[in-house]
Amino acid sequence: xxxxxxxxxxxxxxDAGRRLSQDWWHxxxxxxxxxxxxxxxxxxEQLIGQVSFAQMIWLMLRGELPGRGQGELLDAALMSxxxxxxxxxxxxxxxxxxxxxxxLNNAMASAVNVLGDVHGGAGEQAVELYQEIARRIxxxxxQQEAVQGALQxxxxxxxxxVSGFGHRFHPLDPRAxxxxxxxDRAAAxxxxxxxxAGIARAIEAELGAGRSKPIPMNIDGATAVxxxxxxxxxxxxxxxxxxxxxxxxxAHAWEQTQQGGRNKGPIPRQFIWTYDGHPPRDVPPxxxPPxxxPPxx
Numbered sequence: 513x514x515x516x517x518x519x520x521x522x523x524x525x526x527d528a529g530r531r532l533s534q535d536w537w538h539x540x541x542x543x544x545x546x547x548x549x550x551x552x553x554x555x556x557e558q559l560i561g562q563v564s565f566a567q568m569i570w571l572m573l574r575g576e577l578p579g580r581g582q583g584e585l586l587d588a589a590l591m592s593x594x595x596x597x598x599x600x601x602x603x604x605x606x607x608x609x610x611x612x613x614x615x616l617n618n619a620m621a622s623a624v625n626v627l628g629d630v631h632g633g634a635g636e637q638a639v640e641l642y643q644e645i646a647r648r649i650x651x652x653x654x655q656q657e658a659v660q661g662a663l664q665x666x667x668x669x670x671x672x673x674v675s676g677f678g679h680r681f682h683p684l685d686p687r688a689x690x691x692x693x694x695x696d697r698a699a700a701x702x703x704x705x706x707x708x709a710g711i712a713r714a715i716e717a718e719l720g721a722g723r724s725k726p727i728p729m730n731i732d733g734a735t736a737v738x739x740x741x742x743x744x745x746x747x748x749x750x751x752x753x754x755x756x757x758x759x760x761x762x763a764h765a766w767e768q769t770q771q772g773g774r775n776k777g778p779i780p781r782q783f784i785w786t787y788d789g790h791p792p793r794d795v796p797p798x799x800x801p802p803x804x805x806p807p808x809x
Contacts, residue, residue, distance in 0.1 A: 541572060552576070566590055569755065573748060581703035582742055588694050589738040592687045593731055593753060595760030599681065601631050604778065606761045610768040611776040619765035620758060627754050635753050638676030638736035639746040641666060641715070642708045649711075659714045676712070676733025677719055688734040695737055704741035712737045 542551055549556040551568075552575050559568065563577065566587035570578040578586065598604045606623035610616075627633070641662060648658035666674060679685050692709060699706030712733055720726035729737075732753075739749045768776075779785070797805050 540575065569752075573744070578742075579703065581698055581701060585694060585698050585703065585738055586742060588691060589735040590752065590756045592691055593735055593756040595757070595763065598764070600757075602626050602757060602761060603764050606765040607768040608776055608778065610765045611773045613774075616762065616765050616769070619769075620761050623761040623765070624754055624758060627750070627757065632753055632757070633750050634675040634730075634732035635736045635739065636746050636750040637670075638712075638733050639740050639744070639749045641675065642711050642736060642740050643746065645711050645715070646707065655711070655714055656718070659711070659718050663715065663718060674715070674719060674727075676736050677716060677729055678727045679730045682730070683725075684728050685730040685734075687731045688729045691731075691734040691738060692729070695741060698741075706741070708737050708740040 540552070542549070543553070544550070551559060552571050554571070554577075559571075563571070564583055564587060567578055567583040569590075570576075570583060570586055595603065598607060602623040605626055606619045609619035609622040614622075629637075644665075645655075645658045645662045648662060649655055653661070663674065692713075695704065695706065695709045698704045699709065712729060716727070716729050716733075720728075735753070736749055739752065744752070
């Protein structure tokens with residue numbers, strides 16, 4: 513028989529340990545017991561075959577299942593940004609890593625780890641810009657004045673490049689107009705309000721005013737419209753981009769693995785980088801070991 517003391521004894525210690533273990537992590541995402549798995553309260557067997565991957569992402573992040581139209585819009589944003597070829601640093605890194613003898617997960621991790629503020633973070637920054645303009649409009653400013661003021665503040669803080677607009681390769685990013693078309697359709701159906709699409713177009717118009725060439729919205733600006741319209745917080749725009757681009761990263765890492773190759777670097781080996789350091793020189797005699805110094809006359 514177990515002994516007990518005034519503090520609960522052995523049984524009390526076991527209960528306290530169990531409570532500590534159960535309280536170590538708190539999550540509202542998943543509940544699990546032997547033979548039972550629930551995501552946000554839904555049994556997994558009801559989700560399988562009835563909920564799309566995009567809808568599942570929404571459920572995991574937001575806690576509720578999206579409407580069909582919301583899920584379709586999220587799906588469009590995710591699939592539109594899966595790849596942009598080895599010109600994109602993340603894709604090139606995935607392929608280089610695959611030639612170094614690592615597994616697919618290592619190649620993918622190497623690539624995802626470079627998705628930062630410059631490459632991969634533009635969607636998050638664009639959502640923040642759209643939301644800032646929306647806040648200014650909510651204070652009573654006309655839309656054009658809100659856009660102009662926010663762009664001025666943006667340039668003072670970040671420089672001349674406005675995240676979500678312009679592209680170094682595409683004069684017109686073919687993905688953006690199609691995504692905006694889907695947003696317009698969703699707005700007409702009452703799925704989204706269309707407010708952020710209007711703000712993004714106002715930014716595009718302001719950036720192109722007085723210029724011979726426009727600065728059109730790019731994929732990051734267009735997906736940011738969707739994420740903002742759907743109510744995703746700005747930081748999740750970057751996370752969602754990472755999810756999306758991981759598809760292309762995996763595909764390229766796998767293709768490179770199938771193609772083979774060893775230690776493939778960022779430039780062909782028959783070419784060399786540009787050296788801009790000191791001209792050729794010798795170590796001064798006084799800095800050499802005695803046995804390596806030139807003979808004295």
